Amino acid sequence: MRTLFDTRRRELAAWLAAEDPRWKTAVADVPRELFLGEAVYRAGDGPDGTVWEPVRRDGMTAEQWSRLAYEDATWVTQIGGVLAEDAGGGLSGDPTSSSTxxxxxxxxxxxxxxxxxxxxxxxxxxxxxxxxxxxxxxxxxxxxxxxxxxxxxxxxxxxxxxxxxxxxxxxxxxxxxxxxxxxxxxxxxxxxxxxxxxxxxxxxxxxxxxxxxxxxxxxxxxxxxxxxxxxxxxxxxxxxxxxxxxxxxxHGRPPLSSYLIGLGDERDSLIDPRLLDDSLGVFVAQLGAPSAQKLGLGDEIILLDVATGSQATTRPCAGGWTVRQHGPLRLWDSVEDAVLAWQKAGSPDWSGFGLTVTQEGQRVWLGSPSGPSWNLPA
The missing domain is CATH 3.40.50.150 (Vaccinia Virus protein VP39)
Structure with a gap:
């Protein structure tokens, strides 16, 4: 007899976009609810940021749990090393495992x-x-x-x-x-x-x-x-x-160190800092400054390299933006070089880039392996 979970599973498989029908068959046959265990985390708002609340299977009806299990959504199953079924209440921290x-x-x-x-x-x-x-x-x-x-x-x-x-x-x-x-x-x-x-x-x-x-x-x-x-x-x-x-x-980000706004030499920025709010734009930018972390949004962003203390800060000004840089790495110079090369090539999407790996190193290239390239931090 087909169960509620079977029905939801087949509905999800039918909905998924897949060129190979055998992956749809796998989704239709593999019971995802087993892999969610007895609880997952749901993000909520807390006084100091995101709080992850455990949502337990035994606190839901079969209808509710089946919809959760077969929604095309990622469910976090571990926060900071604590599995959802072991959580006594809401937790703050970063997800460390999930069901994608x-x-x-x-x-x-x-x-x-x-x-x-x-x-x-x-x-x-x-x-x-x-x-x-x-x-x-x-x-x-x-x-x-x-x-x-x-x-x-x-x-x-x-x-x-x-x-x-x-x-x-x-x-x-x-x-x-x-x-x-x-x-x-x-x-x-x-x-x-x-x-x-x-x-x-x-x-x-x-x-x-x-x-x-x-x-x-x-x-x-x-x-x-x-x-x-x-x-x-x-x-x-x-x-x-x-x-x-x-x-x-x-490979995760190192802890952020303290920083001071206003340090360094100031000049006009050659690019719009808001490009770094876009998923493709920030991918291109980090090719130029792979050791930097980004804080802020829009016109006013901060790039910080923890190892060297180098930083770059942008702000709007009449007719454009300025950038102030401090430390041994000129982070914004490197970001500008990468972004301007990308824009010169017509701002292609990710398919305009590729990766070559050799014993000497690893580099992401633009256009073709002989085109502009940037070394990965291997």
Whole structure:
């Protein structure tokens, strides 16, 4: 007999945009409610910012929980290391694990070009939902998944077992890969990285692919999809839209240090600071200043490099904007160079950029591998 959850699952699968119908079949068959566990977090407003309130399954009707489980939405399952089912009340802090919206999961799987028979290494098991979709499509023996957080990994293993899936599950640092099951045809990361770890390059076969969200400390993201060549290099163009996930924990932003407004030399800005409010604009800007973090919005923003104390601050003035820079890194100069090169090329979307990885370094390029390029902080 079809249950309420079965109905919702099939409705979600029918609604999802997917070029490969086999991913829709996987969504229709894999019970997402198992991977949400007994509770999730919902964001609310608190006196000092966002408060994450646990929403418990036993406090909702089956109708309500089924709608929550099969809404195309991301549900946070861990805040600051505390799983939602273990929370005694609302928490402040940053999400550290979540069940990503199914539509985005499917977009990632399709972007990776995963096909029948492929051996896949997944970096970031999370709740295990995307792992289950991979098992449904490829079979358990083709799927290896790594999770950094032991509590998250235990929860995922339990859910995958309940769903009838038995992939290779590893607790450890996904940035180091998993050599025992190499070589892989596809590596897919469900966490964002600042650069492609060397171990991934070693463990994917020649002609295989790595698909991973690249993210920077300003908040810009792009989806890297690179193909490995026989000479140990890899190259590929980004898809047209950005896809972002939580940072791999070793790649996350450092704590902000104190700063003082008004320091440094002032001059006219060559670009509109409001460009950095746009997801594509900030991606381009951080290519020029990859170690900087961004604060503020609109005309008045602050770029701060924690390691060197360098900073740049903008403000509006008659007819434009000024920028004041302080410290050994001229952050705004580098941002302007990147943005002006992008604008000169016609301001293309993410598909105008690509990534090349060699033993000497990693660089994002504009137009073609021989075009303007910026080194990643590898």
């Amino acid at each position: 919206l199914p539509g985005l999961v499917v977009r990632m799987l399709e972007a990776a070009g995963i096909g029948d028979g492929d051996r896949v290494l997944e970096i970031g098991t999370g709740t295990g939902y995307s792992t289950a979709l991979l098992c449904h499509r490829l079979g358990d023996g083709k799927v290896t998944s790594i999770e950094y957080d032991p509590a998250v990994a235990r929860r995922a293993r339990s859910a995958l077992t309940a769903a009838g899936c038995a992939p290779t599950l590893v607790v450890g640092d996904g940035l180091a890969g998993y050599e025992p099951n190499a070589e892989y045809d596809r590596l897919i990361a469900t966490c964002s990285v600042r650069y492609v770890p060397a171990a991934w390059m070693w463990e994917v076969r020649d002609g295989g692919t790595i698909t991973a969200p690249l993210a920077g400390w300003m908040g810009g993201t792009a989806l890297a999809h690179i193909t490995l060549a026989g000479d140990g290099t890899a190259c590929g163009r980004f898809p047209a839209d950005d896809i972002g996930f939580m940072f791999a924990r070793p």
